[in-house]
Amino acid sequence: MILAVDIGTSSMKGGLITKxxxxxxxxxxxxxxxxxxxxxxxxxxxxxQGFLEILETLGASKVSVVAISGNGPTMVAANAQGKPLSPALMWNSDLGDSSIHSSSYYLSKINWLRENEPQLYEKSDLFLSCPEILYTQLTGRSVMVAPQEGYIPYIWSDSELERFHFRKSAFPEIVHMGSVVAPVSENAFLKTSLKPGIPVVACGSDFIASLIGSGAMKPGRICDRAGTSEGINYCASAAIGDSRVRELPHAVKGLVNISAILSSTGSLFEWYRQLTGQEKNNYKETMDGVNAVPASQGHPFFFPSMKGENLWEFKKGLFSGLEPGQGKFELGRSVMEAIGFAVRRSLEIFEELDLPVHELRVSGGQAKSPVWNQMKADITGKTMLIPEIEDAELLGCACLAATALGIYNSVSEASEDLVKIKHEIHPRKEFSDIYDIKYRRYRRACESVVSFYRDYPVSE
Structure with a gap:
């Protein structure tokens, strides 16, 4: 079976997936x-440590191939064996050097290291991203992974390494997603119970793996990928050129991934749970409590930020309309509705750009909650498609592994065959009508809140 592993920001997931x-x-x-x-x-x-725990729990004897994806752009300084020499410069860190004018997501972080930790920079043999650390530790071969040729400028190029005077020897070879890095080595730095010779497949970015694992591989398909952050990813046949969305090459050469980035949705929900003393409760208990608060009942509005269109960036947030008698579940519905309104606004932007939206393929932790999926369907008025494997990154890794082993001729073919939709959640008209009214009120209130904070700014 395929051991698929995804390294997230707040957790690490692994699964044994059949072919x-x-x-x-x-x-x-x-x-x-x-x-x-x-x-x-x-x-x-x-x-x-997480990889070893996953392997011990799932059983190494069943594994015939290993496929690992992970968050990015995260950067780690390591020695030649892949042993990290420092903490990670995470993808969501503000640390970077703005003087590096480059399309690379990594070079500004590495230059920050050169400027602020010069001794560490000099003794580093390798600069690697998140899953690539484990590839090196398991196989002894160091690489960086590009989904396809169009992504290489976002990693690095020889000309940029020369221009910024980096040591080329510390920057490993770039390989394509879906290639075999190398077999597990008996002399591997990371000692595991895996049988030497088992192939390790390059999967790279978890964001691309989720597109593959959700089936968002054809124009018009959308993957709503939710974790610590959330990305609404639209598979398009051509670029749009609008600053409100991010455009990157797709996993499929010739297609474009157009995305709206909601940078704080999962972390915002975790903040709410901690704020209300629910961090040790299971998620179902929280969701059931929120679901018991009627959508039509008066409860606060929550504004995560005061940054215009970017109201989903959690900074300088505001609850408005608090009243006696409201408790943690009223606050929870306010937070969840704010996230849902951000998703709806993202879909409106797509439609304003002539990118029609009919349904969303959901993935990640939020996809496992029927309450949240139904609320999102009601707020947006769109159908939610729930895949058989909600953690789309894991299935994306499996698709890449199956293609690398020659079971499929292409990753697109593997995705179309292996992605299975478990069920659909449709918007309920009576709730959609309520949310149409609430959403319009929320948008008007957003304008007033942004105007207030512009005139009476909160101190930094």
């Missing part, structure tokens, strides 16, 4: 809350 695309077993490793600061403090040992 027919079914999840045989699953395990999740949560990272300690204190490790999630987003600065130069994340312990990369959590990745190797």
């Amino acid at each position: 027919e695309g079914y999840l045989f077993s699953y395990h999740r490793v949560r990272f300690p809350l204190e490790s999630l600061k987003g600065d130069f403090s994340f312990s990369t040992e959590l990745w190797s």
Whole structure:
């Protein structure tokens, strides 16, 4: 079976997946809350420890191929064996050098290291991203992974390494997603119970793996990928050129991934749970409590930020309309509705750009909640497609592994065959009518709140 592993920001997930695309077993490793600061403090040992825990739980004897994806652009300084020499510069860290004018997502982080940690920079043999650390530790071969040729400028080029005077020897070869990195080595730095010779497949970015694993591989298909952050990813046949969305090459050469980035949705919900003392409760208990608050009942509006169209960036937030008698579940519905309104606004932007939206393929932790999926359908007026394997990154890794082994001729073919939609959640008219009114009120209130904070700014 395929051992598929995805390294997230707040946890690490692994699954044994059959070559027919079914999840045989699953395990999740949560990272300690204190490790999630987003600065130069994340312990990369959590990745190797998490991989070993997943392997021990699922069973190494069943594994015939390993496929690993991970968050990015995250950067780690390591020695030649792949042993990290420092904490990780995480993808959501503000640390970087703005003087590096480059399309690369990594070079500004590495230059920050050169300027601020010169001794560490000089003794580093390799600069690697998140899943690439584990490839090196398992096989002894160091690479960086590009989904396809169009992504190479976002990693680095020889000409840029020369222009910024970086040591080329510390920058590994770039390989394509879906290629075999190397077999597991008996002399591997990371000692595991895997049989030497098992192939390790390059999967790279978890964001691209989720597009593959959700089936968002044809123009018009949308993957709503939700974790610590959330990306509404639209598969398009051509670029649009609008600053309100991010455009990158797709996993399929010739297509474009157009996305609206909601940078704080998962972390915002976790903040709400901690704020209301629910961090030790299971998610179903929280969701059931929120669901018991009627959508039509008066409860606060929540504004995560005061930054115009970017109201989903959680900074300088505001609850408005608090009243006696309201409790943690009223606050929870307000927070969830704010996220849902941000998703709806993202879909409106797509439609304003002549990108029609009919349904969303959801993936990630939020996809596992019937309450949240139904609320999102009601707020947006769109159908939610729930895949058989909600953690689309894992199935994306499996698709890449199956293609690397020659089972499929292309990743697109593997995705079309292996992605299975478990059920559909349709908007309920009576709730959609309520949310149409609430959404219009919310949008008007947003304009007033932004205007207020512009005239009476909160101190930095």
